[in-house]
Amino acid sequence: MDFKDLKCSPNLILRLTEAGFDTPESLLYHYPTRYEEVNPLPFSSWKKGDKIVIEGQIIPPVKTVRVRPTLQITKFLFQTEENIFQVTIFNRPWVSNMKSVFTLFGKYDGDLKITATQYNGQKMIDQLGIHPVYALRKDVTQKDILHVLDRLFERFETAQILDLPSSLRTAYRLLPMKQALKFIHRPNSMEEVNQAARTLKYEEFLRFTTKLRWMRDERIASDFGKIKVFDRRVIEEWTKHLPFELTDGQRDVLNEILDDLQSSKRMYRLLQGDVGSGKTVVAALAMYASVLSHHQAALLVPTEILASQHLTTLKSYLPTSIRIEALYSSLPSGVKRDLLSRLENGEIDIIVGTHSLIQDEVKFKNCGLVVADEQHRFGVKQRQALGAKGDKVDFLLMSATPIPRTLASFVFGDLDVSTIKQYHVGKPKIVTQVLQGNSIKPILKELLDEIKKKTQIYVVCPAIEEDSELRNVNSITASLKKYLPKSIAIDQLHGRLSNEAKDNVLKNFLNGKTDLLVCTTVIEVGVSIPNANVMVVYDSDRFGLSQLHQLRGRVGRGSVEGKCYLLSDSEDPLTLERLNILSETDDGFTIANKDLELRGPGEMLGLKQSGIPSFLIANVVRDINILKTAQQDAGEILKSKDPEIIHWLTLLKNSQNKDQAFLD
Ligand code: ADP
């Protein structure tokens, strides 16, 4: 079916396609985000705070006052069949144009007072029932969506919609897909909505997990690794020389990795652990194992500063006989040429670098292991390009956004997952405080005291330039320079600076030449500047919880407790409650779980890079039981001989939906 079949105007078709609705069916999967129920209650049962709807007429005069440039308050008397109410409405002075009877929606404030939220000229009786509310995209309105869906439902019999296999439908008493879609968009009761949601959630999870399982099976069947031969006792012996004792958690994950390296299976392993949980040393020992087996190893990092920090760290974790180098874009060409030729001749064991490692000129003698730190910063393509520089390279990806185990195998369905669950003693403490008002003023004195004590400070903003309502690096830098004493050295850092400029800014900060660094989230990845112990985040509600947790992981890296101030001008209690989670816990798992629940895996982990879909209706945390069922069923489906299931599976395998990107 296309939009022309539904007699949509060219203008509407243009707006729909620009908003990403390519077919009428795609609107079917744009589920309502909520429903409004319009059910008038008799006045006698009204309580203060109730949502109400009434029909009536204005008794003039209508009075409007402008309180602030952005706030107008309008008041009038409203006569219904039973009563006269005093109505207040914000920013809708045009209500005075309503001359005849109209419908008013709002909240009852008691004493015959109403705060109205909406009104319209339609009859109340025509508006009763349940109304879907859709998230809007670009120039597509509620009315557009309702209009197209109306037309579509008129000829719904001809639409091609794949039903779940009937054996599953019967087993879980699910609805046929068409009925579920009808109920979700045009429900007669909330009961219908719930029934439909159950079916659609299961279907969504089942499609995704089946696809994941299938692709993973295919890969395992065809993609063998190379057995790496090395003596584990050498590594065990070496751990005694580390500057600290490995925790049991670190030992466990190290063993999982070494098992993979020694097996004929190709390793695709995700190592997850909270910020500061000590992933680097585990990666270092894995690379050591690769070197012992006469293979080189590469460590891919998102920034050059991190490359230089990792170079130092790796040297401190590994025997001096291991030849470790870092490739920087800023290296003089002679030095670079020499380094590249040593890498190609096998005179370098471990190379650390940014995506510059992917360039054609970088050649290995025998690369056996690729480790990607802060893996969410790299696309699948980049990792694979690096992997293609060796033969059947093993992959270790590291992530500081740990996901609970029940979800990890699902979200990262294609990867094996190792998790560092336990912290070593001395994991830094960070005190986090949420401050309403989005202003630095209330904490200015504390900040100045910290600077006097030579503590350095990060000030994080969501934007770079003054092109939105958000606090931005440029204007915050300018105003801090204006209001703070001249003796305080202020610098700024963001993604639009050249790599060289970025490195310079960070070096100055690292060397203590800068007191206060105004920056974007470019600092989020694992740099460690022990003296920078205080962080202020403007518009903190604009960030995800896990991202804020990562950000604050930059402070508290020395021996002193770190401090993090989350500023926000939001007045929404839910937003503030969400931010407060960070002041209550520093457990990355709890935080990630909350984030997953609120935003879904795609958005939380960065849909682009990870390719994990944002589920349209299912919620990976709240609907965990449906998810588990679907996961089990996926295993059965792939083995099934039932012709109907085989048909369903074939269509699924051939379908080109976004779910796939992750594994391509
Ligand atoms: P992340 O997992 O965030 O990459 P790092 O590997 O950078 O964490 O480790 C954070 C800090 O903890 C480093 O200073 C490291 O030396 C230290 N560390 C790691 N493992 C241990 C341990 N077992 N005992 C004590 N300190 C450790």
Ligand code: MG
């Ligand atoms: Mg790290």
